[in-house]
Amino acid sequence: MSKNTTLLYRQVQSPKVLKVAKWVIGIFLVIGLCSRFIANDLPLIAKYEGYICFPVGNELLSDMGLIKGKTYNKSTFEWTVMPPVPYSSDQLNSKVNISVGPLDNQEISSLRYRHWLGTDHLGRDVLAGLVHGTTIAMKVGLLSVFFSLLLGLYLGLLGGYFGDDGWKINLFALLFIILIKLMGLYYFIYPIVLDPSLLYYFLLVVIVSVLVLSVLRYIPATTKPSISLPLDLITTKIIEVLKSIPNLFIILALIAIFDKPSIWNVIIIISLIGWPKFARLVRAEILQIKNLEYIQSAKSIGLSDIQIIIKHALPNALTSVISITAFAISGAILLESTLSFLGLGIPLEEVSWGSMLSDARASFSSWWLAVFPGFAIFLVLISFYILGNQLNEKMNTRY
Amino acid sequence: MLRHIVIRSVMIIPTLLIVSILAFALSISTPGDEISQALALEGVSLKDDRVSVANYYKQYEQKVKQLGKDKPIFYVTIQPSHYPLHKEWSDVNTYNRDNIKLLIQANISLESAKKYIAGIRIFENKYFDFKDELSLSFKRDWKQSISQLRKPEQLGPIRKQLIYLANEYQDTPQIDDITELLLQIPADGIHRNWHLPALHWHGLDNQYHAWISAFIIGNYGTSMLDAKPVYTKIWTAIKWTALLILMSLIFSLVISIPLATLSAYYANSPLDRWISAISLAIYSVPVFWMATLLIVYFTTDTYSKWLDIFPSPASFYSESETGVFGLLAKYFGRLILPVICISLKDIAYLTRVIRADLIKESAKEYATTLKAKGVNKWGTMWKHILPNSMISTVTIIISGIPLALAGTLIIEVIFNIPGMGRLMYSSITQSDWNVVYAILMLISLVTVIFFLIGDILYALLNPRITYKGDE
Numbered sequence: 001m002s003k004n005t006t007l008l009y010r011q012v013q014s015p016k017v018l019k020v021a022k023w024v025i026g027i028f029l030v031i032g033l034c035s036r037f038i039a040n041d042l043p044l045i046a047k048y049e050g051y052i053c054f055p056v057g058n059e060l061l062s063d064m065g066l067i068k069g070k071t072y073n074k075s076t077f078e079w080t081v082m083p084p085v086p087y088s089s090d091q092l093n094s095k096v097n098i099s100v101g102p103l104d105n106q107e108i109s110s111l112r113y114r115h116w117l118g119t120d121h122l123g124r125d126v127l128a129g130l131v132h133g134t135t136i137a138m139k140v141g142l143l144s145v146f147f148s149l150l151l152g153l154y155l156g157l158l159g160g161y162f163g164d165d166g167w168k169i170n171l172f173a174l175l176f177i178i179l180i181k182l183m184g185l186y187y188f189i190y191p192i193v194l195d196p197s198l199l200y201y202f203l204l205v206v207i208v209s210v211l212v213l214s215v216l217r218y219i220p221a222t223t224k225p226s227i228s229l230p231l232d233l234i235t236t237k238i239i240e241v242l243k244s245i246p247n248l249f250i251i252l253a254l255i256a257i258f259d260k261p262s263i264w265n266v267i268i269i270i271s272l273i274g275w276p277k278f279a280r281l282v283r284a285e286i287l288q289i290k291n292l293e294y295i296q297s298a299k300s301i302g303l304s305d306i307q308i309i310i311k312h313a314l315p316n317a318l319t320s321v322i323s324i325t326a327f328a329i330s331g332a333i334l335l336e337s338t339l340s341f342l343g344l345g346i347p348l349e350e351v352s353w354g355s356m357l358s359d360a361r362a363s364f365s366s367w368w369l370a371v372f373p374g375f376a377i378f379l380v381l382i383s384f385y386i387l388g389n390q391l392n393e394k395m396n397t398r399y
Numbered sequence: 400m401l402r403h404i405v406i407r408s409v410m411i412i413p414t415l416l417i418v419s420i421l422a423f424a425l426s427i428s429t430p431g432d433e434i435s436q437a438l439a440l441e442g443v444s445l446k447d448d449r450v451s452v453a454n455y456y457k458q459y460e461q462k463v464k465q466l467g468k469d470k471p472i473f474y475v476t477i478q479p480s481h482y483p484l485h486k487e488w489s490d491v492n493t494y495n496r497d498n499i500k501l502l503i504q505a506n507i508s509l510e511s512a513k514k515y516i517a518g519i520r521i522f523e524n525k526y527f528d529f530k531d532e533l534s535l536s537f538k539r540d541w542k543q544s545i546s547q548l549r550k551p552e553q554l555g556p557i558r559k560q561l562i563y564l565a566n567e568y569q570d571t572p573q574i575d576d577i578t579e580l581l582l583q584i585p586a587d588g589i590h591r592n593w594h595l596p597a598l599h600w601h602g603l604d605n606q607y608h609a610w611i612s613a614f615i616i617g618n619y620g621t622s623m624l625d626a627k628p629v630y631t632k633i634w635t636a637i638k639w640t641a642l643l644i645l646m647s648l649i650f651s652l653v654i655s656i657p658l659a660t661l662s663a664y665y666a667n668s669p670l671d672r673w674i675s676a677i678s679l680a681i682y683s684v685p686v687f688w689m690a691t692l693l694i695v696y697f698t699t700d701t702y703s704k705w706l707d708i709f710p711s712p713a714s715f716y717s718e719s720e721t722g723v724f725g726l727l728a729k730y731f732g733r734l735i736l737p738v739i740c741i742s743l744k745d746i747a748y749l750t751r752v753i754r755a756d757l758i759k760e761s762a763k764e765y766a767t768t769l770k771a772k773g774v775n776k777w778g779t780m781w782k783h784i785l786p787n788s789m790i791s792t793v794t795i796i797i798s799g800i801p802l803a804l805a806g807t808l809i810i811e812v813i814f815n816i817p818g819m820g821r822l823m824y825s826s827i828t829q830s831d832w833n834v835v836y837a838i839l840m841l842i843s844l845v846t847v848i849f850f851l852i853g854d855i856l857y858a859l860l861n862p863r864i865t866y867k868g869d870e
Binding site for chain 1: 411413414415417418421422425428429430477478479596679680682683684685687688691692694695696699701702801802804805808809812813823824827828832835836838839842843846847850
């Protein structure tokens with residue numbers, strides 16, 4: 001993906017375009033972060049029963065679980081300061097303003113309450129939906145890329161640095177570690193399915209393994225390396241397996257096994273699918289870096305492998321990773337909107353860019369439903385492409 | 400060279416095996432109960448009055464045996480040591496299985512838990528037998544108590560409540576039965592060693608083995624929706640997808656090669672820059688947005704009579720035509736919009752790739768020689784540089800075909816074309832898991848084969864490449 005897109009846009013660059021792209025990304029990030037304060041049917045500040053209160057802030061804190069939520073009787077506010085968009089994304093209009101366009105006559109009390117981008121067939125405000133969709137898109141895009149970056153860095157570093165014969169380990173120690181890993185996995189996965197009280201055994205396994213490993217260090221028979229672990233082969237094999245199923249198909253198959261749709265499922269699945277591109281890049285970088293002189297000299301003064309990887313190899317490899325992160329974010333956002341367009345993954349009641357677009361297919365006369373959400377996706381994607389391209393040039397990577 | 404091809408071909412087998420394990424693992428962790436779905440397909444269901452509860456569960460057990468679901472799942476299983484083996488409770492449906500798990504954790508043996516749950520099943524359905532003679536409040540209490548009986552932590556308070564109910568309504572014998580059942584339960588509680596994992600080896604007689612061996616000989620099972628063989632379903636769908644991909648490939652090549660040649664010929668001119676900018680824009684347009692816009696504006700007369708150019712995507716495709724070309728002749732008009740949607744992105748991409756190759760190629764010596772000789776510049780481009788630069792394009796196209804499947808999935812869903820993608824999508828939304836995971840396997844098989852072909856072609860077209868082992 002990154003390679004293709006960069007190849008594609010190397011030509012299209014001008015400082016002005018880049019500036020616009022950065023601004024677009026910045027604005028969408030801000031909207032995504034404070035969507036609640038931008039589009040909400042509750043007032044930002046209001047006088048209620050003689051006191052001044054902050055209903056939106058109250059809602060935010062109660063959703064975070066910090067305080068107990070409060071319900072307001074909307075008709076008894078003495079005065080209010082409403083957010084810029086005085087509608088929530090899920091607020092229905094039962095009778096008036098159903099499927100009204102931005103240019104149509106709307107039944108509203110004042111211009112303040114106009115539906116600037118129209119409403120859908122349930123009377124939900126499109127602009128509020130766009131704002132809410134921004135949150136979902138940014139959440140999925142940033143978080144899933146963050147997780148896949150972590151996973152990709154970890155596996156790529158291991159595979160690239162140690163290669164197929166770099167990590168020599170004692171057979172007994174290896175068997176012990178495999179046993180511990182399996183036990184840990186068992187006590188980690190089964191409690192989630194079966195009984196949470198088993199989770200304590202997970203901690204027990206971790207503690208025991210640390211203890212035993214620290215003892216093993218002092219027994220010469222178990223510290224002498226006897227076999228080498230083909231870490232690189234394992235990593236590349238996993239990547240190959242993931243590559244051999246088209247992304248969208250494996251994502252659909254994975255989403256199918258979740259009973260309840262939730263945004264976190266989507267984030268987890270996209271990050272599980274997205275890490276190979278990071279791993280491949282990091283692996284390629286590390287393969288080059290590890291033969292450089294400064295790494296060799298670090299080795300010769302007796303630094304441990306972990307120190308070398310974290311302090312010396314990783315920072316050097318990161319520069320090229322950063323540039324493909326922008327492409328990865330746009331890819332994740334595109335996947336999320338595709339999924340919600342198909343009606344899978346994200347809960348149906350959550351309004352997102354993709355779900356609004358799929359509503360547009362049902363009502364042909366509401367052109368505003370088809371145009372605005374799609375344009376939002378388009379803007380975000382193209383801005384991230386341009387930014388990624390620029391980063392690429394700056395980092396001067398091979399790709 | 401030959402050695403490389405053989406090694407590469409053999410290497411796809413482990414990959415496919417891992418994919419098959421993945422697909423199988425996903426297929427057994429899907430929500431819903433496969434057996435009751437299969438029974439419902441035969442018209443046997445608990446909601447039906449003519450089927451008695453006992454009879455239903457007898458048929459359930461038979462169905463489990465018939466589908467081979469009583470076998471262990473995999474060659475090896477790791478599970479808590481107190482946990483029943485798969486074959487021991489394969490006759491229990493998924494919903495009841497969760498309750499049995501809870502009962503087992505409350506130190507109740509598997510046999511009595513099964514007996515207990517079976518008893519409760521009967522009482523649950525007794526609710527429908529009650530005539531109007533009983534008061535509404537009793538019915539409500541009954542229903543609530545029975546549904547709570549499934550949870551072991553509720554057993555204590557529920558027993559009290561049932562005894563109370565039994566005293567209140569002494570002429571209902573069912574309550575006595577159920578209190579009796581309840582009283583038996585905790586008696587055989589055994590203490591278990593349930594924090595240790597147990598490893599079981601089941602041998603070849605397991606579900607995965609049966610599944611994969613059936614898959615290899617081409618038996619993909621039957622659909623859980625309409626009992627049709629999965630094979631025929633996929634085969635009719637694959638034709639559509641192949642047709643779409645072929646059409647969009649031809650279309651995008653026809654457009655992108657001239658564009659790329661123009662772009663490379665006038666490299667770094669305003670024309671070149673415009674082509675680049677437009678392909679950037681097109682590349683960033685989500686396929687489904689493009690499709691939605693095209694449908695909204697060009698398939699209806701909502702906006703203008705003149706815009707109603709293409710047929711609406713809502714109508715169905717009859718499956719009477721067989722061959723790919725028969726389909727093409729019949730539905731050409733309706734496939735134009737989908738093909739445009741699929742190819743726009745490819746056009747943007749291919750234009751840039753071919754342009755880059757052309758520029759790289761025209762910097763080579765032979766091109767300079769031709770230029771120095773005074774050969775027509777356009778002729779050089781078309782006759783010499785373009786054919787030479789197609790090498791990498793061919794490999795990109797071949798390896799890109801499996802990736803195009805994802806694009807066709809969305810387009811097929813939007814335009815209601817009964818291809819693979821749409822089959823996959825509708826099977827997921829209708830919980831037809833047999834079809835879903837068969838498609839997943841087939842798709843990855845196709846992908847791996849196309850990658851292999853691309854790899855081999857690349858090696859064949861580039862004789863300068865050598866591989867390890869070639870001298």
